[in-house]
Amino acid sequence: MAETPSTVVPLRLPSHVMRLKRLGSLHQSRLSFMRILTRRLAREGWHFSRPKFNIDAKGVGHAVYCAKGPDRTYSLVAFAHDLPDEKRSDRVIAEAWDTTFALFDGTPTDEDIARLDHNVPLQEAGRITGRELTLSRANRSVRLWAHVVDRLAKGQQPDTDEIARVGYLMRTTAVYGSGKFGAADRETIEGRDEMKAPFQAELLTVYLIRAFVRDLVEHLARAEGGEKSVTLDPAIAQTLGIGNSTGLGMAPFIINHPILFNNWIRVREEAIARVRGLPEARDTAAAQFRDLVARCQVLVADWRSDHPAQVEKLAGLTRDLDILTKHVDDEIWSGTIPWDRLCHWSEAQLTPEGQELVASLILEPHGALVDDLADDLSDSLETSFQIDGDLTVATTREQIVSCFGWALSLDWSAQEAQARAWYVSEEKLEPRLGQRFEEPIAEYEQPLAPARDAVAAYGALNGWDKNEPIAEFLLAHPEHRHTIRRAQISALAPYSEIHDNTIGADVMPIDMLRAKLSFFGATKFDPRSDRWVRICMYAGAPYPEDLTPQNADFWVYPEL
């Protein structure tokens, strides 16, 4: 039975949570979308099968992996290709890949597979249909792939240090869903229980890709080594995740979906506040928390990056975990509202990385108290939100001050305040972040600077009668429409806006990427520049055939 909070602990303020530095320090939690998925698959006893594996000795062919739930079957249709090394690129703009995939809604016929064979390997240049939910591709980690095939072919297991150094055999470079390239719209599947939480189709795709990748590496080792070859030690296989390279294209998402992003943040904040309000810590909860802190030390020790910003953050996080380990061994659990005190302590003692790790970790022993919040992660309002034209100019000004007050005092005429501009390039149709004052891009700017635009709208409202309905202002100034919309959204969704300048000289897009990816459940963020990041997904997760309610949840944390 769920414990009940005794104290109403207020949610952390948007002005605290929504800073880029903090968003760029978020960690996965039990409300992350991958973990919601694996819990469901286990709880509902989903059945997994591999009806086709038609792949030759060179690793070329196709395979089908089915996931059958209580109501429906979803099938990963996987295509494996013989890709020359010089064509392998993780950039989203690549044109050929080691493997390509679609998630089919149901069980594909041979005709479906033939149709997909003509399109899926082409990725953006092909077309899929309303029968498909996702389109994706993955490339080998060249060094680790060769090492693993070579070892298994010789009858040996791969070197675990090599495995730990990379963490995955393949990394995806895009997993498209939500109607892209002809796929089914999210609206056509969002009513299904198993698709209600965000990105479940995309993350089921990745989960099945991981099983395929393991099977493919074993298949190629067998083709090379024959009788001598062995399969991958399941314990080693379980440590392998699927990598992902994520570039700038994903950063605008959290600005373009303010209500959805609000829901993700608000759900996590609500969960944190519930736990902080608990009158006491059960012995089992405190013990589990201590255990997970220890397991996090292993996770962080395996988290590699050579990006200077992340190196510094990791050093801080390692120190934080040492301090935290000592702290939780002390008698901190006996007083009242111990989880709240722990959070206060973390804010005084730890870096933002450490603070956010603590905030995510305190949720772990409290599934019964917080897991129901998963139902609130999605957004049904995003598409139906309408501006209320009756609100007055005075109310609108208050909304802007409340959400963007911090931006009103910024000197927007200074070049560094507007040094960057988000735009889409003609060449690759991908979002880019350019230098406004060095490149001819300003006229192509995307609306990804809500704070600057809010300040402009606030200025334009000067001179308007405070009792005038905002409808009149918008009739005269349609150029401020997106800002007024966002201001009204922020009044309903307090975590909808980033409280930092998204076009300043010092903006780090990787902070936006990390915020989004942490909610997916990604780990081991490894920025490769200020604007793209590698991550790991499902490392430690049981493979589909091994998934049970007992192991479906805490797989993120390495066993000691």
Added chain:
Amino acid sequence: MTLSLNEVEALSRKAVRGVGLSWGLADEAARATRWLCAQSLDGCGHLASALDTLDDCAPGDTAPGRSGSRWSTSTGRMCPLTLGPSLGDFAAQLNDDGWQLEGVIAPAMLLPYASNLARRRHGWVTLRWSDVSATTDGFGLSLSADREGLNDMIASRVDIMAGGQMDTPQAVADRAAPQTQDLASLTAYAARTYAPDTEASRLLGAGAGRSDND
């Protein structure tokens, strides 16, 4: 080939911006186009028709003004994508006189905005021009049997009023099948939002310049 409605919306948003309307109007025009497609109408065709006319006009010339129940412009041509959002904004002010909208370009594009208006009013709303009579309850759409006027490039007068009957609701669609030339036209307008590449942007913009093949 059919498009997902998400593709329709994404393309429409860029196309509207491409002819010079603000991003906020483009967002709503994209939703509007999607809504038309979801009502089994030719949303992409109606949007392309609107943009073809708007592309020949200065934005200020087609922006609506309002005087009592009459909405008009000095040029006799009114942008439905600028007018439409304001209909919802002023929802509370629609009274028994209804509104008279003069010189509306591609009037079919007003239907989704009328649906927003109906939703704000929690009641039915009816539009009439040429042979078209269309009623929406904020979600669905009911059209008269005669509806040639849906394809009008401009309507000299559209009447909009509260009330109506939802006798023949349109079938709902979850895919769109636009005409090739409309798709090409929207794609061309959308392309205007893309910045031409420069060597500097290639190097700076995407953060490349580092091996990703390991």
